[in-house]
Every structure is written in C-alpha cells, then in structure tokens.
Amino acid sequence: MASAKQDFERFVEWLHLQEKNIPSEVRRLANLSLANFDSLAATSRNRSQRSIYLVDLIRATLALTSDAPPAFQAVAANGAWPWKRLRHLTLGPFRGFRNPEPFDLQKPIILFYGPNGSGKTSFCESLEYALLGEVEEAGSKRIDAKTYLTNSHAQRFVPPILKATDQQGREVDVVSNAETYRFCFIEKNRIDAFSRIAARPAGQRSELIATLFGMDQFNEFVAHFNETVDRQLVLEVDKQVVLTARRDALATDQVTVDGEAKALQDLVNEEVQLGQTHSAEMTYAGLKQLIGSADAPCRLQELEGILNAVPPGNIGLTRPGLLQAFEKVHKLHGLVGEVSAALAERSSQVSFKDLYTSVSALQEAEGDHCPACNTPLEGPIHVVTNPYEKAKAGLAQLKDLGDLQESLRTRQSEAATASRELRQLLADMSKFIVALQEQDTSVGRYLADLAIEPAGDWWTNLYPAQLDPNPEAFVLEHLLIVADRVAEQDAASLLAQQERQKHIEERDGLNRFQLLIQAHDLKRQQCVDSIAEARTRIAAFDVTNAELIEQVAQEKRNIERDAPIKAAYDLFLTELRDYRDKLPGSLLAGLNETAMNLYNEFNRNDLDVDKLAALHLPLTGDEKIEIAFRGNPEARVDALHILSEGHIRCLGLAILLAKAQSIESPLVVFDDAINAIDHDHRGGIREAIFESDNFLQMQLIVTCHSNEFIKDIQQHLPPKRRGDCTVYLFRHHTGDYQPRVRGNIPTKNYIVKARAAKDELDDRAALASARQALEMLSEKMWRWLASHDLGMIGLQLPGVGAEPSLRNLCDALFKKLNEAATFNHANKTPLLVAFRRILGIPATNLVWTYLNKGTHEEADRDDFDAEWVEDVVHTLEELDDIDLRPGR
Template sequence: MKLSLEAFRGVDSPFEIRFDTKQNLTVLYGENGSGKTTISDAFEFVIDGTAGSLEEKSLDGKSKLGQLVNACRKAVDLRVSLEVAGQTRSARLARQKVQLDGRLAYRLKVLSRKNITKLVEETPANRFKRIQDFVSIPALDREEAALNELVLSEQRNLESQSKLIAQAGEMLSALFEEHADKAKYGSRQDQWQRDLLQDSAETIAENFQMLDDLNQQIKRLRDDFKPLADSYPAVAKAQEAVKKEEAALAKLIADHSDDLAKAFETLQQARGFLRESGTGICPVCDSEIGHAALVEKVDQKLEALKAVKDQSQKAKNTKEALHAAQTSQKTLQQSFLSILIKLREVHQAAVDSEQWQLPDLVPSVLGMENAEDLTEGWFAGLKAEAPQLKPLSETVEREHAALQIRRKLQSDVRGALNRIKSAKGDGKRMEFSITRGEAIKKVLHDERIRHANETLKAISGDFAQLYARIHDGEKIETIQLYLHPNKKSSAQFDGTLFGKKEASPVALLSESHLDTLGLCLFLALEKRENPGNTILFLDDAIASVDDAHMERLYELLLEESAHFHHVVISSHYQPLRFKFRWGILTQNKVEFLELGRWTLDSGLSLKRGPSSEVSFLRRYVREAEHPSAIANTAGLVLENILDFLTGIYQCRLPRSPGAEQRWTLNDYRSGLAGEKKLLPALRCEHLDEQGTVTRPIPLAPLLEDVFSRLQIRNAIGCHFKELAGHFDELAEALALGNATLALAEALCDERDTLPDRKKDGCSWHNRGGTVTRRLYPLHKPE
C-alpha cells in the first residue's frame, strides 16, 4: 500500500510512504509536528473526499478543503494518490471541490483521541448518530418511516374529517334556524330534516317540471295574445281595402273599352314611331290630322289605359294582402289553439297531482277544439275573461319559487348529511388505519429495538472482552451500549462499575480508562462491517494510556488488526518507541515507521524505525570497526537479558531503600550465580513452525562465557581505563559481542524478542501465534 502526496498540508515536494500490508499493523511514530495528522488527512482526502481533521474545526468561514493546500503551493498543484492491492485512487482539488479518479474497494475509518472522547461522552442522540450504521436495518427504517408518515397523514385526514362534520352540522343548524317553522318543529331539527327530505329528488324534479310546463304555457298564452288580437282588425282592414279598390277599377273599366286596353302596348310603340318619324298621317286610318295633334291624341289614350292598368294592379295587391292577413290569422289561431290545448293538459296534470290548490281555467280556454272557432267574437270573450287567469299565473309563480327554494334547501341539507355520513365513514376507516398502523409501528419499533439491542449486545460483549484484556482484574463488571426503550435514536451507555449499577463510565473512570474504553468500542463497531475491506488509522488515539496498560493495549491492537485489511497506529508516545527498540513489544506482524522532524524546506521525512539493540550489536560486530560501540551495545543488551532473567526467576539483588534501583552487570551476575539450582536448569528450546524441537540450548555455558568478559565492557565501553592499552581492544570487544549475541540468539526469537509469556503453564515462550522459543524452567527450583 503506497500513499503519495504533493502540495498537501505540510508536504510541499512530492512525498510517498509505503505500508507493508504483509504485516497486519503499522506503527507510525513521530514527534508532535512531524506530520502524522497530515498523512491521516491524506487518507481521508483520497478515500472519502473530505478535509479530514479539519472537518470538525471552525476555520472562520474559510473553505476547509482549500486549507489543505500547502502554504507555498497552489490548489492546482495538490495531488494525493493511494495504491491498495493493485487498485489506484487519486484526488485533486478543482474549484474548491474534490475530484476523485479510480475505483477503490476499501473504506477508511480514522479514529483520533477527540473522536474517542466524543464516542464515549456524546449525548445519547449524537452517540446514536455515530453508531446507527451498525445497528440500523435500512429497509426496516424505511418501512417504519413510511408507516409513521402514513399514520400522521391519516391523523391529519381524521382531523380534517372532524372539521368537515362540524362545519356540516353548523350549516344544518343555520338552515334549520332560517327555514324551519318554529311553531311546528320547535327545536326538533331531525324531524324537520326528515319531513324536508320525505320527497325524493325525482319527485321534486317531476313537480318542478309540471310547474315549469304550466308556467311556460301561461307565458306562451300571454306572448301570443296580442298577435292574435291584432290579426282580427288586420283582416277586416284588408277586406275593406279590397272592396274599395275593386269599386275604383269597375268605374275605370266602364269608362274605357277593353280593346283599347289590349292595344296599350301597340299605342306605346306607335308613340315611339311618331316621335321619331315626324309624320302627320295616322298609321291606323290614314287620316291626315297633323303630327302634333296625332302625338297628343296617342298620349291621351295611353294615359287613360295606364290608369286602368294601375287600378287593376292595386285591386290585385289588396286581394293578395287580404289573403296574407287571413293566412297569418289562421296560423295564429292554430298556434293559439295548441297553447290552449297544452295549457288545459298541464293544468289538469297539476290538478290531478294534488300538490297544489290551483284556480280553474276560464270557459273561453276550456271550450275550444278547432282553430276556426277562434273567432273575433270568441276572442272578445277571452279578452274579457283574461283577468280571471291572473290568480292562476300568480299561484304558479309562487309555487314555482317555493318549490325552487325547497329544492335548494333539500340539496343543501342532503349534501350536508351526505358529507357527515361520508366523513364519519372515512373517519372510521382512518381510525382503523391509525389503530392498525400504530400496532404495526409498535411491532416494527420493537423489532428495530430488538435487532439494535441484540447488535449492541454483541458489540457490548465484544468490546467488554477487549476492554477486559487491557484492564484485567479491575472492578469493572459490565459496560453496555443499548437503545433507550422509549426514545428513538437514543443510545445509552452505562454499566456496573465498582459494584454500582447503571453507573456512567464518564463519571467514574479516568481519562485513560475512557480512552481505552472508546477505542475498544470503536474496534467492536468496526469489526461488524466488512472489516476485511477496512483500513483503520488510529491517529494518536493511544497517547493518554499509561505505561502499565500500554503493552496490553498494543498486544490487543496487534491481535485485532488481523480482522482488518490494515491498521495504522500513529503515535508520539516515546515509551512505545523504547519498547520496540528493546523488543519489549513484539515486532511479529508489525511494521515500524518513523517520521523525522518536519521543516518548511524539506517537509515530511521518513526514516527507518528503531532497530533492536541486538540488531545494532550484530551490525557493529559485522563491521568490526568500533570497539567501544561493540562493548557498550553488548553491555546494554546484557543488562536487558540479565534483568529479564533475574526478574522472572525473582533472584536476589542488592537494594538501596529510598533510591532508584540501578543494578550493574556484576549485580545481575551475583543474583544469578547465587541461585545454585537455577543455572544448571536453564535451557531454551528452539521449535519449528510445526512445534518440533529443533535445538535445545543449555544457557549456563553461555552465561558463564559472558560473565567472564564483563570487565571488558567497563574497560572499553563505559569508562576510560589505562588497562585497555594493554590488550587488543577490538578482539576483546568482538569476543564480548559474539558471546552476548550467542546468549541473545539462544533466548530471543526471530525478532529479538525475549520469551516473556507463560500461558502454557510449563515454560516461558515467545509472543505471537507460533511458539518458536521455550525457556525452562517456569519457576526457580527450590
């Protein structure tokens, strides 16, 4: 796994860091300000496209992503890429947005001490937000949310139906107050409604149609009355005109013969001939009377004949006018008769319905069957009886208006009652839906709580075991994480601590305990969600842990790292580096990287992690150049080995009360030599991966060889002594170094770690899953 940076935070020039994923765990050591968080932020930037540790910080309104750019570079220069298992992902900044290229099947989880504190000390609601991805069932959450929305919607609809019922009731009360006969009904609104609605809508429509028909016929009678009345004098006048014009025509005809009338056209043509020719001879009798006299005589004849013709036309016109007037009168009579017949029919139908008390029709209306009977005399009788039809017209209009009001009132009352009925029916359906919905919501809620609590119980059990491995023997019986039974999205965090039930860890535990508690909770949560594709980055998350718990915490992280794709621990905790250097912490399946001091010019720098002192001694012996370095390093390695042996076997060493114990190599030698039965019993077995002993090594000869050379360490490696000038310093130093290496390689495993575990109950053995060293005896012989 390789992370490459340029122009990112504290990195100016291109910088890359490789992580050996063949190892489960990488320890990234560096002093404060060396760039550990820069690397953590780069992981978050390239995987998640976020600003990492800046996300939860206030930058006074400045763009958080923009602040990732190195102070000496521009945003376009920023580049971060990550290679994991053959997949490459790169990230850049463009217009304050992250551009991600490349597919990466791995997710990143970063944990800093601040996040540990938040996870433990958050409010229940905020704590739930941090763990909800691990305890939620998305499909169930969606169903519960949809059902909750449905119930709320039905409750709102039910409230609307209740308002509709109230409004309809108010409307019915107002209609009752306005229209009901209080003398008849008093306060009996229901009875008034029943009486009002006893006639069906069809009956009301039929009655309405009858009154409409009756009213229409009366209106037609009224509309056609004057035209028929006018037709009688019109016919009489036309008859008088015919008589007059025919008399005038008879007189003219008597004065002139018909034959001249027949010659009218001939005379017209003759006049035209005479005017054009100027002759004075008559074209008929050949008499010579003079031209002027002849023309005048023809004109006189023509005028006389024209008068006869005109009068004849007038007589004809008056006859035609008389015929038209008579025809119009007959049409009016026929139409009026149809009105009378229809009026009688609809009147009789209305009377037969017994719905109303209607006045009778007048005799002139009742007796007519033929149109020719509608004479002027009959019409004069109808005209005289017409005022008697007014009560009928008024009654029809009054009943029509009353029926119209009743129909409108019926419609309003029936509509209000239907709305009440419909609203009550819908309300019952909604109440049923709400009841069923609440029941199903409870089932979903209980199932969600059950699933979440089972998940949290498993997580709690897991992280409790993790926590107990760090704080073994402490009176912390149980710590559990669970959902509040009634509050949604509320994660409770308590337990039995020091005999107190439902106690808050935040109140009773130290900061160091809370840090390890949060770390164990984080590990337990992350192990439940595809840990094999997860990269964990613990950014100075274990800095507050004291030295007494550091080794157990480290061993825990090493074991748990096997569940994840890779785990990176960044730390500035110097005792951690020291323990690696001396093999106090196992280096099996562990990569140790160390960051150098950061500078503005060079940015981040990476150097090899601390080699063990045994490896330094090997190098010095191999180089064979510096006697003092060989002797000094051999002394340090021997002090560590002898301190280990005298410690596990509880050898007697000199003590100075009240002072820090500083034992010399001679003190350690005396302590071991004083145990007469121990030295002969000391042996270390080397085993292969199958557990077969490949080499048993007695330690007494190796220890005696070392003891015989201890003065060389003081003379060459620690103090200035003239004695050193009397022997070969390099040869003696190499002899001491080789004797020390022989002892170290007999005791230590492949990573120069001493066998300080005794889980098998019969020997001391090395750490890790494979036992390659066994030191006997387990206890000092008595």
C-alpha cells in the first residue's frame, strides 16, 4: 500500500491548507490515521472492521495527537529537480540478483533486453525502490517489503545504491521521494489495466485514471472507509430514556399513593351500589352472606342442592285408572264368552260352512266334474246337483255365522290388549314398590309373583271385588291403596317441576352477584397491593436503580466524548472523498494538448480524419475521456466507447508521458511498457519517443524482451543521438542464480556497422549492412514522400508474386522526386544527389548484385570495387543525416 500511503500523505497535507479552515478535530483525525496508516489499511469495511479499529484508536489517542501539519518530504517543483540524470546503480542481493551488479547509467538512453525471467523486472524494481523507497508490487500483493525484496538464495537484500549527476555535473546520492518520482515510471501492468477498465460498463470506470497513474490502491483504501461510525459510538440517550421512563413510573406510583383514600372510598361506594342492586335493603356484607361459601353455606348452596336432586318421574297411575283397566278387561272377557256361547249353539253349521268353503276352493282345479265322485257336471251322464253351485248357495245362507266368528276374533284381541294394558299398569306399580323397597309387602309379593304375560282371566280373583272378603286375603283394595300413593307422588313431582324454574332463576341471579363480588374483591385487593407496591418502589427507587443511574451518568460522558468523534469522522470522510474525486483533475490538468499530440504521433499511420482534433481529459472521477476527430472536430465522443483496445493503450501511454513532460521529469523508466502496445503502433511510439524532439531533455530507460524493438530503436535514432545510447543484455543464470548481464552491446545500426566493416576493409560485410540500411532508408524516404502526397510510385516486378528489387525501388523513388517539378523542399536536392550517386553504380556491378540480393558465402568470387563500396557507405551516411520524419 505504499502508493496509497503517499496519496494519503498528500491528502493530509492538502487538508492542513490554511485556506481550507478545517476544524482541529478533523486535522487530528487525519494525522492519527496517517500515523497508523499500515494498520488502518489492513482493515476493510466488511463487518465494520475499519470503523471499529478507528474508533478504538480515536478514543485512545486522538486527544494526544497534534493538529499541526506533519513533516512531509519536499516535492521537486518543475525545473528544480535535485539531479538531471542518473549516473550509476549497484544492486544485489536484491530480488533476482544474488550478488552485487553494477550498471553504468550515464547515457541519456539506456536499453535493456533479454528473455522473460532474466532479471529485467528486478532491475526496474531496484530503481523503483531507490527512487520511491517502496516497491508497489509488494504492497499490492500484501507481502512484507523485506520478504518481497530478499534474494531467496542469499537470504537477504541490500538497498540499491543509486547515484546521479546534478545540475553542476557533480555526482550525488539519489534520496528516495515517492511523491517526487512517482511519475517517472511507466509500467506495462498499468497500461494493461487501463485498457481492461475501459472495456467495463460506463458506471464502473471511476477508477480509470487512478489505475493509470497507479493510484488504484488509494482508491481502494478510501473505498473501505465505512459510511458512518455511528454504530461504534454512543450517540443516543438510551439509558436516559429508560431512567426517565422509570421516573415517570415513579411519579405514577406517587399519584397512586396520594389517591389511596379516594380509591378506597370509591370501592365502598361500589359495594353499596352492588348490594342495592339486589334489593333496596341489602348490604354488601349481607349479599356476600346470602351467597355463602363452601365453609359457610347459605341460600346459593341450598338452591344448588335442590336443583342437583333428581325429582321422581311421573308414573301416571291412579285409583280410577286402575279400576277402569280392571273393568275394561273384565267386560271384554264377558263379551268373548257370549260370542263363544253363540257359536257353540251353531256348531253343526260350522262344519257345513267349512265344507262349502273347501268345495268352492276346488272349483278352479276340478271345475268340470264333481270333486267327490268325479261325475261330469254336464253331458249324457252328469250329476244331479252341481256341487259348486250348492256350495255358493250354502255359504250365502251361512253368512251370519262368519260374522259371528269374526266378532269372536275381534273380542278376543280386544280382551288380550286390555289384559296387557292392565298388566303394564301393575308393572309400573311394581317399579314404584321396588323404588320404595317394599318388595316384602303383600302388594310387592303379589306383583313379583305375577307373570310378565299372564294367561286367561288372571284378574278374576281380585275383580270384581267380593262383598265380604277374607280379612287376610289379598284383595283389589290393596292395589288401589298403592295406586293412591303413586298418584300422590306424581302430584308432588309435578309441583317440584313447577318450582324448579324459579329456583334456577334465583340461583343464576345469585351466581351473577357472586362473580361481581369476586371481581370487586379482586379489584380491592389489587388496589391495596398496588398502593403497597408503589410505596415500596418509591422508598427503594434510588437503591434499586443505582446501577442505571450510574449508567446514565456514564452515557452522558460517552456522548460528550463520541459526539465530536462523529462530527470529525463525517467531515473527514467527506473531505477525503472530495479529494479522491478531484484527484484526476489535478493529475490531468493541462495535459490535453500534449497527450493529444503524442497520441497522434503514436498513430502516424492512421488516416488524417481519424487523428484527434481535440482531447478532453476528465477533471472529476465521474467525467468521461472525450475526443473529437479531425474528420468531425465539432463532435465530442466518449473515447473509451469509440477507440479500439490498441488505441486506448496508446492513449494511456500518451497521458503518462504527457504527465512526465508537464512536471519536467528528468527520467522516464519504461518497465516492459512497450510490450503492452500492439505491433502496429510500436513504430509510431518509437518515432515519437526516440526520434522526435519531445524527450531530448529526459533520460529514457527501457526494458523489453523484444530484441527487434531494441534493434529498431538503434536503427532509427538520429545520427547525433546514436552516441547517447547504451544497451544491456540480460540472460538467464547458468547455475549460480545470478543473471548474466552484458553491457556495451555493440550497436545494431546498419550504417554504423557498414562504416565499421568498411574501415576494416571488409567490403562484403559492409555491403551486407549497407543493403539493410538502404532498405530502411528507402522505406523511410517513401513514407516521407507519402506525407507530402508523393507516395504513389511505379515499380517493376520480375514476376508474379515476386518482391521488387532494391534498385528498382530506389529508381522509382528517384524518378518520383525528380519529376515532382512543383515540389520544393530542402531535402529534395540532397536526396536526388545521394540516389543519383547510388544509382550511378551500374546495375550489373557486383555491388548492386549484393545490394539487391544480399551477401552470401561464394567460392572464387571477384573482389568488390572498393571505391564504389565507399561511395555506397558514404552516400548512406549522407542520407542518414537528412531528416526524413513524416511531415518534416
């Protein structure tokens, strides 16, 4: 979190500006946070970790913290840097370097190349540590700096020793200052992250500029402050509310005690009214006595006993009813006798009636002959009298006999019914006798011995009654006396049923009064108890609530302590977020024009309409990066929405370089940054950085794993700057865990190599480099002509799919420039002279043979013409001196 701490230091410094007039408590809080930055940064907003930590810290030490501005490292103002160029670096043991390794950094351009893992990153991190005092990668990975920087084989690390040359040419030690040198580094990771964030939805791009300038850690640090620390503070009078509620209850208790006499008198009045509700003369005590209790039963318990007793059922037996039953059965029995006697007198007729009935029944089966003799009823021989007709006639004459028989059956049925009815009455009487437990009486024994369904005239020994019975015999009167007793019981039961409803109504009324009395007695008891409890609470309030009273006092002290903390934190967080939101504007202020020009130079091959006419960098985190194209300069569009990923990366690099230029930084370190740019834009970037005048006063250190890019830088450096470049080669160790570092790598510039070979009389090698140089210069000249609208040339090809020969290309370029009569430029004449000299060498000469196809090992070859070889090298040197940058 090193970079985050640096940004937070700048915030604290900004917060202490006199014109901001920030309250003392807020400045103390800022100073306290800075003093405990590492511990604070290790917390997050999750589960209020940061708030809890910060509040505990504030309570413990805020009052002891000064509100004065802390001492900060001085930041170099533009043009007032403590040195103008790095001079020498020694690193190791450090990261990938096991042993000390020296580096000569006196040249303006230092190029490092080598495969991945060979030590380039360790070299850049040593510069970062020496200049900034920290390595950002260690903080972002949350690894202890000592652990991160230690060489695992040497088991230690030694801080790099960095020397520089000051404005007077003296050697000085470089003192680390993160704020001063933070914009000296341009890293691949930042450009990659810039392009990735650009691909996010618009609402998620607030960290765009922070990521580009390496301030994403500061953004993350600020984001983890909780919105409020209220939950960790005591701000509400919760205990006071409880105590106030209890004191209010105590006041209620006092009202209860003061109203005791009135409350008791009201109860007495209610008692009087309740007694009078029963009856005018009834008192409350009398009413309670009337109702009674289990211990002292009275009218209510009496009524309950009456109503709970089951009255006897109504038997329905009376003397007249019993006599009537005896009379009825006796009378019907007499009628049966009379009918039976009448039938006996006509017994002979009964046989004929049965005979005639039988003959009539046979008519259906034997209808054509006599059923007795089987003689036909008709025909020559037939019966004298038709038996069926005789039977019908006889039945008609005996009809009254049938009626007499039916009457006998009816009388017998009625007599049997009357017998059963009489027996049922005696059965009811038997139940009465059993209920009274009088089974041993004469009536009881008679009824017990009586069959359930007695046959015959079983009653005749009792009815009709004899005039002079035997005194000891059982007679009808005995039964009639019992019937009289049953009738009396039935009358008493009916009277009880009539009185029961009155008893129910009286009992229910007393029950209602009992409930009212119980409720009133409970009310009186509650009143008495509440008054007693109120007196007790009043007497014991201070003792009972002693702890709460102390808590209220402590709560008041806590609120007095925490209320300023809340105010300070809220304002601190507001200012911190405001600073974070304004940070992009402060970083990007004044960079629009410079960044736009660099972007256009990076994209030299784009159509002119696709280059930028305006660039508007955001001043707040909510604003967009807007651009306008030369094809439509009035239309401002969202750059991240319109530009491709490759163009966005170029824009990020242009912004970083513009920032370095704006602060007149003496140094820019490209930590593998070129590899973050796609191949199509590397030529434009190389030209803008190493071939233009943009960074002449700035030392450039480049690490790159691309040997070709390093070679291209050397090829295209202007002749006057080629001596300002040093190249280092990094290679993997061979088992000693120390990278193999080789300095003073010979230049790969074709013209320099051609001159060196010629000076050694190696014409073959000179022509090999000369061919490569001529190809490069011809391409450069062609691009230069195109920038002046002369890029269309005619080329002869030796065949389909073949490449044009180098001589044909040079000839076509010469003709195009020579025939451009209206084109006047300072470069025109020297270019024509140089190409005329090159083309003056005959095409069949061995020199052009090698310039066209390159040099190869051949047997029995002729020697080269040394003068023409010299002319070629000399001419290339002249061409190299001409400024062929597009548009010049």
